[in-house]
Amino acid sequence: MKGKWLFLLLCLLLVLSPAAVSAHTNNSEGYSVIDVHDKQIDYRLQLDLIELSHAVGFAVDEQSDDLMAMTEIIAQNKAKLQQYIDTHLLIFANSHPVEGTIGQAVVSTINDRPFAELSISYPVSAEPENLIVDYNAFFEESDPSHANMAKIMMGGKQQEFIFTYEVREWNLGEMSFMTQAKQFLSLGLEHIFTGYDHILFVISLLIGATTIRHIFYLVTSFTVAHSITLALATLELVQLPGKLIESAIALSIIYVALKNIFQPGSKHAPWIAFAFGLIHGFGFAGILSELHLGGAHLAASLLFFNLGIELGQILIVSLVFPLLLFMSKRWASVNKWVTPGLSVAVLLFGFIWFVQRAF
Numbered sequence: 001m002k003g004k005w006l007f008l009l010l011c012l013l014l015v016l017s018p019a020a021v022s023a024h025t026n027n028s029e030g031y032s033v034i035d036v037h038d039k040q041i042d043y044r045l046q047l048d049l050i051e052l053s054h055a056v057g058f059a060v061d062e063q064s065d066d067l068m069a070m071t072e073i074i075a076q077n078k079a080k081l082q083q084y085i086d087t088h089l090l091i092f093a094n095s096h097p098v099e100g101t102i103g104q105a106v107v108s109t110i111n112d113r114p115f116a117e118l119s120i121s122y123p124v125s126a127e128p129e130n131l132i133v134d135y136n137a138f139f140e141e142s143d144p145s146h147a148n149m150a151k152i153m154m155g156g157k158q159q160e161f162i163f164t165y166e167v168r169e170w171n172l173g174e175m176s177f178m179t180q181a182k183q184f185l186s187l188g189l190e191h192i193f194t195g196y197d198h199i200l201f202v203i204s205l206l207i208g209a210t211t212i213r214h215i216f217y218l219v220t221s222f223t224v225a226h227s228i229t230l231a232l233a234t235l236e237l238v239q240l241p242g243k244l245i246e247s248a249i250a251l252s253i254i255y256v257a258l259k260n261i262f263q264p265g266s267k268h269a270p271w272i273a274f275a276f277g278l279i280h281g282f283g284f285a286g287i288l289s290e291l292h293l294g295g296a297h298l299a300a301s302l303l304f305f306n307l308g309i310e311l312g313q314i315l316i317v318s319l320v321f322p323l324l325l326f327m328s329k330r331w332a333s334v335n336k337w338v339t340p341g342l343s344v345a346v347l348l349f350g351f352i353w354f355v356q357r358a359f
Contacts, residue, residue: 003348005234011279019081027143027145027146027147027190027286028047028048028051028138028143028145028146028149028151028196029045029048029110029146029147029149030045030048030138030146030147031045031048031110031115031150031165032044032045032046032133032135032144032148032149032150032151032152032163033044033150033151033152034133034150034151034152034153034154034253035152035153035155036127036128036131036155037125037127037153038154039092039123039124039125039126039127040122040123040124041098041100041119041121041122041123041124041128041131042119042120042121042122042178043089043091043094043100043120043121043191044117044118044119045089045118045120045124045135045139045296046108046110046115046116046117046118046178047116047118048113048116049070049074049107049114049115049116049141050062050113050114050148050275051107051142052137052138053083054141054142054273055084055137055138055142055154056077056081056084057072057080057140058076058077058080059073060073060114065114065199067106067107067108067109067114069276070107070114071105071106071107072345074105074106074107074116074279075105078102078105081102081105081116081118082101082102083102084137085102085118085120086099086100087136087278087305088135088136088137089120089133089134089135089137090133090134090136091122091131091132091134091135092131092132092134093122093124093128093130093131094128094129094130094158095130095132098122098123098124099122100120100121100122101120101121102118102119102120103119103120103121104117104118104119105117105118105119105173110230110242111246111286112241112242112243112357113129118182121237129155129275130171130172130271131152131154131171132170132171132172133169133170133172134168134169135148135150135163135168135169135170136168139165139168140235145165145190145194145338146164146165146175147162147163147164147187147287147288147290148163149161149162150162150163150164152172154172156285156335159172159299160180160301161180161183162183162184162186162187164183164186164187167183172356178299180300180301180304181300182304184300184301184304184305185304185307185311186307186308187287187305187308188304188305188306188308188309188310188311188312189308189309189311189312189355190308190310191284191287191305191309191312192308192309192312192313192316193312195283195284196283196349197249197250197253197283197349197350197353198249198280199316200253200284200346200349200350201249201253201256201276201280201312202219202222202253202316202317203255203316203320203346204253204256204260204343204346205218205222205256205268205273206218206317206320206321206324207260207324207339207342207343208260208264208266208267208268209268209321209324210325214267215317215321217273218268218270218271218272218273219273219313219314221270221271221273221274221318222273222274222276222277222280222313223277223310223313224274224276224277225273225275225276225277225278225280225281226280226281226284226309227306228277228278228281229277229278229279229281229282229283229285230281230282230284230285230288230302230305230306230312231302232281232285233281233282233285233288234285234288234298235263235281236296240282242286242359243357245279245282245283246283246353247354247357247358248279248349249279249280249283249353250351250353250354250358251350251354252276252350253346253347253349253350253353254347254350254351254354255276256268256276257271257343257344257346257347257350258347260339260343260346261340261344261347263301264339264340264343276294281331284306284309286300288302327339
């Protein structure tokens with residue numbers, strides 16, 4: 001009996017460790033909207049304010065929700081921001097570098113997080129036929145997993161791109177379909193592997209499953225459901241508050257964990273996976289909905305982003321399920337302690353995330 005309580009205590013200490021509290025860490029996002037017209041390039045850049053303060057070197061109250069006060073801090077540090085933009089965001093029009101000036105600088109919220117929104121103007125002598133954007137924000141200073149979803153309107157056409165640590169330069173007119181597919185596939189993989197709440201939910205579904213067929217039904221139900229809401233949210237047909245979605249995702253983890261604790265011998269029904277999959281789909285859609293993808297590229301971007309998520313899920317299931325099955329059959333005595341302890345740890349994660357997101 002002492003061994004069981006000791007194991008549960010260790011799980012509790014693991015959950016309460018500072019590194020484990022956040023569901024999404026070291027994975028900041030950014031958004032770019034570039035409009036090329038006549039003799040002007042207008043660049044609207046949105047960056048996570050907390051990450052930006054770390055990279056540039058100014059202080060903000062990370063617990064505050066006073067957007068006006070945060071905007072004032074941005075105004076006070078406009079010179080630092082301009083210097084940072086000059087060295088981390090380079091634009092070449094027809095192979096010639098152009099200099100931009102920050103105009104309006106405000107703070108807004110995206111998915112309940114404060115973002116600095118910078119309006120940058122780049123004057124050019126004539127509307128460029130070729131444009132190169134070299135983006136290096138955050139990658140070296142604070143967050144190598146940072147991703148910036150970019151959209152450009154140029155020559156009457158719209159294109160999308162994702163800046164990552166590996167791909168920092170965008171040469172307009174040279175991006176092929178395969179490049180775009182690879183980028184959104186990678187973004188989907190990254191999103192599932194850095195979305196620890198989604199991973200814990202999938203693992204919790206696997207606890208108690210004993211057959212490949214049951215796993216197939218669970219994963220298929222979850223996949224179909226989140227694919228539906230991912231598409232609806234990306235198309236902006238259904239919009240729900242980010243705070244509500246993130247809180248509901250935490251509640252889904254709590255529910256499944258409680259069922260694993262109090263009904264350890266029961267299997268999760270596919271309809272449970274489907275119902276909660278609808279909620280998780282809205283969570284997956286956060287990045288794509290902010291990008292406002294154009295019609296010409298929407299289908300491919302959505303398809304490959306979702307495919308990346310599915311590949312990540314398949315890999316997680318392929319690694320975790322055989323281990324759980326092996327433990328349940330070969331180490332039955334050990335599994336009596338491990339499974340409840342794992343479920344308690346998942347429950348505590350879900351509870352902490354719910355409190356953080358709902359209040």
